[in-house]
Amino acid sequence: MNRTFSRRRDRLLVYRSMRENKLSSTRRTKCPECGEESADLEWERGLQVCPRCAFHSPIGAYYRLSTILDPGSFQELEEKLVPADPLAFPGYPAKVAGLAESTGLSDAAVAALGRVEDHRAVFVVLDSRFLMGSMGTAVGEKVTRAVEHAEKKKLPLVIFSASGGARMQEGIFSLMQMAKTAAAIQRFQSRGGLYISCFTHPTTGGVTASFASLGDVILAEPGALIGFAGPRVIEQTIGEKLPEGFQRAEYLLDHGFLDQIVPRDQWRAVLAQLLALHEKGGRT
């Protein structure tokens, strides 16, 4: 039943993006991972997972929410939060203005109230198109307010991370967002809140070292790069190439840092199951 429904929904999504992006059945896109070309239609049908090698290509925050939430249940939270410029960093305001224009985002995070198979939750999704999903003051504030909203409404919290870490352009204020978000999560959890953290490709630095690693349940997409230090920094430090698969989701699973790896088309089912399992008294 749910499976049928979700297939139909996926198909609808394809049609919608065909309409909106003039997706043509003949255009082909090369996979950055395996180098093979596939038709855009196939990419779209697979929710931007490579039809050849199953590479989970990064996707935007609104798009991800559209693949997970029940249709019509999306209600955006705190959409007006915009980046601060505490260092008066040269070129930063122009940069974020340009990105806001091209992506339609106010910063690298989208927060929303929504439902997954009728289970309500608060969602935050980071978007790597906006300065690599880095966390400055607006992202930190949005995550924190989303946590507070979940706490106030006694709702579970689901966060999808994709981030290069603390945002350099906002300096020490970005660093402090790590403490702020971790503290908010800690308080939320100590009061009984359920927090499901979902790592997507790539998540490193200050986001890995704060809220993303604090989930009651921690999940990741296949192949996602997850770490504290980025691979290039590590290679420079140790002076050698890193082994294949290092810092990938499968590696973290092996080392005990993930509960499960979830393919992109399974998020709805997995989240619905977890949300149901945490409802008071279970579902009857």
Added chain:
Amino acid sequence: MSRYTPEEKVKLARHPDRPGTADFIQALFTDFFEQRGDRLCREDGSILGGIARFHGRPVTVVGHRKGRSLEENLVCNFGMPGPEGYRKAQRLMRQAEKFGRPIITFVDTPGAYPGTEAEERGQGEAIAQCLALMSALTVPVIAVVTGEGGSGGALALAVANRVLMLEHAVYSVLSPEGFASILWKDSSRAGEACSVMKLTAQDLRRGGIVQGVLREPEGGAHTDWEAVFRTVDAALVKELAALDKLKGPALAKQRYDMFRAMGQDLPLAREEEP
């Protein structure tokens, strides 16, 4: 106050003869009992911690240790902890919470170690757990940034009720070299990075990130250790007395509210009107 440029301060903060955590512990505390190991994997020399008396009162003290000689540097990994160090710190702080001891931390690290084993054992998770744990402690926590406060590896010991900084210490989102390398793809522009990063104690005091700046002797902390010890001791006595007036939950709340407010009320990133 600003006899030195930010770049010069970075040099002073990294001065090899600057007093480190081990020196502060020896000078300011009595009866120090070192506690080693994270009880999970191994001992990490880059974090030094234990129980000691501060003016007669038992406290838990934890800090980054860089080591002074080359052999010490190697044991301490130049003050760059792995997850084991952060998990040891968590263990010590949990005990402090259990026994009602105030916690005093000394922050002096280039950053958490970016190595394969550190990643394998969950560097990010270890730091995140430090932040979460410290945010909810119901004992007084005072952090003193004594040298380099580098990135998340420094913050992991600095979620405190009061964050104090020596006058020429620095504290930043990343090392100036790393900052220049990420933003300009050129780590040789670190000097330029120093001047835009607002990483000096004075800048951070203005930004509400630290609550007190502690005077250093003319020429920097390495020129007169005794003077530095007196200053830090007096500041710790004063702050601890102030925090003693707060009950446990109020201490956790004060700390939470202080970090909750960081990054609010800043100038927005708006383009200049043409």
